[in-house]
Amino acid sequence: MIDWLNNFIDSALLIDAGRRIILSLILLAIMLGLSRWQHTDLEGSFIYGFIRGLVQIVLLGFILVIIFSLQSLLLLYIILSLMIVFAAASTRRTHKYPKVFEIELAGIAVASYTIMTIVIVLGIIPVKGEYVIPLGGMVISNSMALSLIAMERIYSDLEHKKGMVEAAIALGATPRKAMNSIIRDAIRASLLPSTNRMAILGIVSIPGLMSGMIIGGMNPIIAAIYQIIIFLMIISSGFIADIIVSYYIIKIVFDPNGALKPDYSIE
Amino acid sequence: MEEKSLFILKNIKVKIKNRIILDNISINLKKNNITGVIGPSGSGKSTLLKVLSFLLTPYSGEITYKGIALKDYNPQKYRKTVSYVQQRPYLFPKTVRDNLLYGPKLWGIKYNEEELYALLDLVNLDPVFLDREVINLSEGEKQRINIARSLANKPEVLLLDEPTSALDLLSTEIIENLILKLKKQDLKIIVVTHNLEQTKRISDEVLVLNAGRILDHISIDEFLHSRSDEEIRLYFKKQSSNGGNQND
Numbered sequence: 001m002i003d004w005l006n007n008f009i010d011s012a013l014l015i016d017a018g019r020r021i022i023l024s025l026i027l028l029a030i031m032l033g034l035s036r037w038q039h040t041d042l043e044g045s046f047i048y049g050f051i052r053g054l055v056q057i058v059l060l061g062f063i064l065v066i067i068f069s070l071q072s073l074l075l076l077y078i079i080l081s082l083m084i085v086f087a088a089a090s091t092r093r094t095h096k097y098p099k100v101f102e103i104e105l106a107g108i109a110v111a112s113y114t115i116m117t118i119v120i121v122l123g124i125i126p127v128k129g130e131y132v133i134p135l136g137g138m139v140i141s142n143s144m145a146l147s148l149i150a151m152e153r154i155y156s157d158l159e160h161k162k163g164m165v166e167a168a169i170a171l172g173a174t175p176r177k178a179m180n181s182i183i184r185d186a187i188r189a190s191l192l193p194s195t196n197r198m199a200i201l202g203i204v205s206i207p208g209l210m211s212g213m214i215i216g217g218m219n220p221i222i223a224a225i226y227q228i229i230i231f232l233m234i235i236s237s238g239f240i241a242d243i244i245v246s247y248y249i250i251k252i253v254f255d256p257n258g259a260l261k262p263d264y265s266i267e
Numbered sequence: 268m269e270e271k272s273l274f275i276l277k278n279i280k281v282k283i284k285n286r287i288i289l290d291n292i293s294i295n296l297k298k299n300n301i302t303g304v305i306g307p308s309g310s311g312k313s314t315l316l317k318v319l320s321f322l323l324t325p326y327s328g329e330i331t332y333k334g335i336a337l338k339d340y341n342p343q344k345y346r347k348t349v350s351y352v353q354q355r356p357y358l359f360p361k362t363v364r365d366n367l368l369y370g371p372k373l374w375g376i377k378y379n380e381e382e383l384y385a386l387l388d389l390v391n392l393d394p395v396f397l398d399r400e401v402i403n404l405s406e407g408e409k410q411r412i413n414i415a416r417s418l419a420n421k422p423e424v425l426l427l428d429e430p431t432s433a434l435d436l437l438s439t440e441i442i443e444n445l446i447l448k449l450k451k452q453d454l455k456i457i458v459v460t461h462n463l464e465q466t467k468r469i470s471d472e473v474l475v476l477n478a479g480r481i482l483d484h485i486s487i488d489e490f491l492h493s494r495s496d497e498e499i500r501l502y503f504k505k506q507s508s509n510g511g512n513q514n515d
Contacts, residue, residue: 163357167413170322171370171420172347257342259322262283 021054068130073120076132080116083137084109087144095148097155103248104144104151111143111241112136115233124229138209138230139237146190146238147245153186154179154249166260175254176247183246190242191235198231273298273424273455274319279328281314281479288314289325290479296457301450303470303487304459305502310476312459313354316426319457320351347374350422354429354459356413358401363387363412366401370420378419389448390415391441407438414445424455432461443469463503467491475502 028050035042070076088105097103116136118124125131158165161182168178176183197205202224209230213223255261274296281289289311296302304312317323318330321342330337332349347370358366367386371378378386384394390411401409410430417425427446431439446456446469460466466473466487473490475483483490491499 163353163355164359166322167353167357167359167416168369170320170346170351170353171416172343172373173369174343177373255324257321257324259324259342262323 064133067133068128070129071127073127076127076129076136079129079133080112080136080140081109083140084112087140091144091148095151097151098252099248100151103245103252104147106248107147107241107244108140108143110244111147111237111239112140114240115139115237119229119233135230135233139233142194142234143237143241146194146234147241149190150186150242151245151249153189154182154246157182157185158253162260169259175250175258179246179250186246187239187242191238194231194235194238198228198235201227201231271297273333275331276318277329279318279325279330281311281318281323282326288479289318291328292479292481294474294481294484296455296474298455299450299453300455300471301446301469302455302457303466303473304457304476305461305466305473306476306482307501309478311479312476313428315474315476316351316428316457316459319424320349320426321345322351343373347420348422349424349426350417350420351426352414352417352428352430354432356406356409358404358409358412358416360401362398362400363404364397366412366416367397367419369416374420376419376421386415386419389418390445405438407434407441410434410438411441411445414442418449422454424457425449427456427458429459429461431465439465461503463499466503477502 028046031046032043034040035046067079070079085105087108088101091104092101116132116139119135120127120132125135158179165178165182169175197207201207207227210220210223210227213226214220218226253261272295274294276292276294276296279289279292280287292311292315304315306312314323318325321337321340332340332345337345359369364383367383368378370376380397383397387394387396392408392411392415396404396408396412401412404412410433414425414427414430430446431442434442443465446458450456458469470487473483473485473487474481475485475490483493485493494502
């Protein structure tokens with residue numbers, strides 16, 4: 001692996017990449033010129049952002065070189081697990097719902113492990129870091145994003161339709177039954193944008209994964225197939241995460257006797 | 268004496284966000300009569316109904332229904348039997364028929380068209396209402412469907428939370444007549460109300476609450492004779508300094 005890294009550093013590729021970076025500094029110069037001309041006072045931010053971003057992304061590149069060379073399934077799952085924990089933890093900063101970390105961790109973990117295990121076991125993607133990690137990353141980040149949409153929608157609908165939910169409970173409905181329409185609407189709201197994006201694939205958009213693979217030299221047909229696979233992975237994992245999240249929310253807002261807790265709160 | 272009791276509440280305490288809403292309440296409620304629950308806003312009347320309907324679990328204390336502790340009932344089946352009707356009619360955004368059949372579908376109770384018409388007739392509504400969208404109903408009609416929806420579950424007890432508070436005189440009269448009619452059908456009815464005249468018209472007994480405690484559980488006549496006019500006005504007063512709330 002280290003040999004491979006050394007070869008990579010010595011390779012013509014790196015020299016070529018350096019040349020491109022230096023040439024692209026012209027764009028930075030244009031940005032600085034425009035900022036000075038328009039008195040936006042952004043020159044410092046541009047330079048700081050460029051240098052910091054360059055260092056971070058190059059460091060990430062080196063880490064990815066090591067990760068992509070991994071072929072041990074156990075190690076790959078350990079890395080995926082860390083990504084899942086980081087994704088769930090990041091929701092705590094942006095969303096103040098009760099037990100958001102636990103809910104997201106459960107949703108993302110069940111969804112991602114299930115979908116990644118299916119695609120690996122069935123041989124849909126190779127057991128190689130360069131496939132498992134980036135595709136796993138997409139599955140994890142989308143499971144997080146989609147289930148957060150569902151969570152937001154469930155809580156906001158519950159606020160508006162609390163009276164109706166209580167009416168259903170008073171008639172003898174279980175919490176799941178009383179929340180049926182709210183959960184259905186939330187899952188639809190979270191999945192429909194991705195489903196629509198999948199439906200316009202190739203006509204209106206060439207998404208990031210496919211573009212990246214083509215730029216990286218992959219045959220466009222193969223890249224297209226991976227693109228549709230990733231859409232299926234994203235939507236199916238999002239669906240699973242939505243279901244886990246919605247069940248977990250029911251546990252939080254209803255008491256063990258199936259009545260809405262009077263003191264559940266969204267701060 | 269306990270044999271005739273439908274509900275027995277022992278030392279019921281309800282605490283929400285560290286605020287005591289019901290404070291050590293103990294009562295026996297008998298079958299086949301109408302109990303009016305009265306008291307100023309914020310005294311715990313609606314909370315008491317929610318506790319009786321198992322929509323709120325008390326912080327401490329014990330409740331039995333027909334001699335069996337509430338915790339030993341299946342909560343869903345219990346709520347079908349002891350039916351809570353909310354103050355505001357939160358109908359499902361569909362037709363009247365869908366609303367009336369929501370409970371029966373949960374419980375496998377079959378209704379034919381005639382039985383549905385009879386249900387509508389009970390709340391003084393014409394059969395043409397059956398396939399109307401609820402969005403097109405007046406407040407009075409919605410409240411009547413709200414009650415009919417609970418009755419469709421064939422409950423033994425009806426818990427009504429200020430059923431006429433937002434209604435005109437005609438709708439109020441229809442609902443009061445319905446309550447009296449249901450009493451004759453052996454239904455136990457507990458009504459939270461702010462209306463003195465209504466309490467006199469429909470209640471056999473009153474449960475007087477103040478600041479989460481029971482002041483009296485006596486017949487309406489005894490209550491009216493034992494209290495000054497000023498006190499009576501206080502118990503039926505709608506607004507209080509805390510403005511009342513849904514945990515009332």
